[in-house]
Amino acid sequence: MPRSVRVRRRDFSRHWALSPLAKRAGRPLVRALELPAAVPAPVFVLMLGLLALGASVGRRPWALGLWLFMVTDWAMLALLPRLGRSFGSPQPAAMTLALPRAALALLPVPLLFAASLQVVGSALAFYALWIEPHRITLTRETLRSPKLRSGAPVCILHLGDLHVERVTARERQVVQLVESLRPDLVLFSGDLMNVSYVRDPKTHEACRWVLARLSGPLGVYLVSGGSATAPEEVLSELVAGLPVRWLRDRRVTLEHRGQTFDVVGLDCTHKPFLERPRLEAVLAGDRKRFTILLYHTPDLAPDAAELGVDLMLSGHTHGGQVRLPLFGAVFTSSLYGKAFEMGRYQLDGLTLYVTRGIGMEGSGAPRVRFLCPPEIVLWELDGSPT
Structure with a gap:
C-alpha cells in the first residue's frame, strides 16, 4: 500500500549541501576515504595490526584475535573483484569495517562476549558483501x-x-x-x-x-x-x-x-x-x-x-x-x-x-x-x- 505523505515543498536554493563551499568541504573527505587504496597490501595489513593493538589496551593477547578479524574482512573484500562479484578497492572498505571493530573492542565487556560480537560482525559483513547485493527482488x-x-x-x-x-x-x-x-x-x-x-x-x-x-x-x-x-x-x-x-x-x-x-x-x-x-x-x-x-x-x-x-x-x-x-x-x-x-x-x-x-x-x-x-x-x- 502507498504511504500517503504530506511533505511541504521546500526551497533549496540556499541549502548548504548544494553550495560551492559544501562541495569544496566534501572533496577532502572523499579523498581521505580513498587514501588507503594507495597503500600496498603488506603495509595495510601492518596498519590493521597497529589499530588492533591500540584497541586492545589492557588485554594485549586479544590484539592478535582482533587483527585476524580485520584481516579476514580485508581478504573477503580482496576476493570480490577476483571472483567477479564487485570491483571496489579492498583497503578503503576494510578500514571502514576495521574502525567499528576497534570501537567494539574498547567496550568494557568480558573477552568471550567481545569475541562473540566480532564473530557476528564477520557474519554480517559476509552477508552484506557477498549475498544480499546479488539477491535481486x-x-x-x-x-x-x-x-x-x-x-x-x-x-x-x-x-x-x-x-x-x-x-x-x-x-x-x-x-x-x-x-x-x-x-x-x-x-x-x-x-x-x-x-x-x-x-x-x-x-x-x-x-x-x-x-x-x-x-x-x-x-x-x-x-x-x-x-x-x-x-x-x-x-x-x-x-x-x-x-x-x-x-x-x-x-x-x-x-x-x-x-x-x-x-x-x-x-x-x-x-x-x-x-x-x-x-x-x-x-x-x-x-x-x-x-x-x-x-x-x-x-x-x-x-x-x-x-x-x-x-x-x-x-x-x-x-x-x-x-x-x-x-x-x-x-x-x-x-x-x-x-x-x-x-x-x-x-x-x-x-x-x-x-x-x-x-x-x-x-x-x-x-x-x-x-x-x-x-x-x-x-x-x-x-x-x-
Whole structure:
C-alpha cells in the first residue's frame, strides 16, 4: 500500500549541501576515504595490526584475535573483484569495517562476549558483501487512473541505479528478468555507471552490453543521474547506435492497446529549484493525458505533485543501501532526508516510487547491502471508473 505523505515543498536554493563551499568541504573527505587504496597490501595489513593493538589496551593477547578479524574482512573484500562479484578497492572498505571493530573492542565487556560480537560482525559483513547485493527482488505495483482506458493494462518495467562496474552475475540476472517479464516499456531512472569507473572503457562496454539487451514494444527510455555518474559526452557515446532513447527535458506520447499516455524525462542536476521551471516548460500544453515523470531523485516530487504529474519514477537513495530494523535507511542522499527513502508514496494526486536500485555506491564506500536487496519494479497501469 502507498504511504500517503504530506511533505511541504521546500526551497533549496540556499541549502548548504548544494553550495560551492559544501562541495569544496566534501572533496577532502572523499579523498581521505580513498587514501588507503594507495597503500600496498603488506603495509595495510601492518596498519590493521597497529589499530588492533591500540584497541586492545589492557588485554594485549586479544590484539592478535582482533587483527585476524580485520584481516579476514580485508581478504573477503580482496576476493570480490577476483571472483567477479564487485570491483571496489579492498583497503578503503576494510578500514571502514576495521574502525567499528576497534570501537567494539574498547567496550568494557568480558573477552568471550567481545569475541562473540566480532564473530557476528564477520557474519554480517559476509552477508552484506557477498549475498544480499546479488539477491535481486521483483516488486509488482498496480495503478488505476481515470485518465487511462479500462481493460487494456500496460506493463512498465522500472530500473534504476545500475552502477555498472563490469558484467557480473547481477547484470546477467537483470537481463534475464527483463526478458522473462516481457514488459511493454522499460524506463531507467538514472545512474548507469559506478562513479569509480565513469571513464573506464571496460565499464562502457559492460553498460552497452546491458542496454543492448533491454527491450519492449514501446521502447527503452532513460534519464541521466547527474554528471558524476554520467558525463554528457560519455552517456551520449554509451547510447549511440542502441535502441535506447535518452530523454533530456523531453516528453513523448506513447500509444499501446488503445492507451495513450506521456512519458517525461528530465536531466538531473540535484537542484530541484532549477528543475521545476524546466519541468513546467516540458509539461506545457495538453495536460489531459496520464503523465509519467522519469527523474533521478525523489526531491522533485512535491513540485511534480503541484504540477499535476500522475506517476513519478525515481531512485538515487538506494533505499539507504544499509538499513536498520525499526529505523530504516541510515543515509539517503536526499534533500528531504528520510521522507522518500524507498518504495511507494502518495502526494495528493501523484504516485511516487523510489526504487532501491540494482547496484551500489562507489568510490571508497564498501559495496554492501543490508536489509535492502536490489530490486526491479514491474508496474501494471490500467484505467478506473471516473
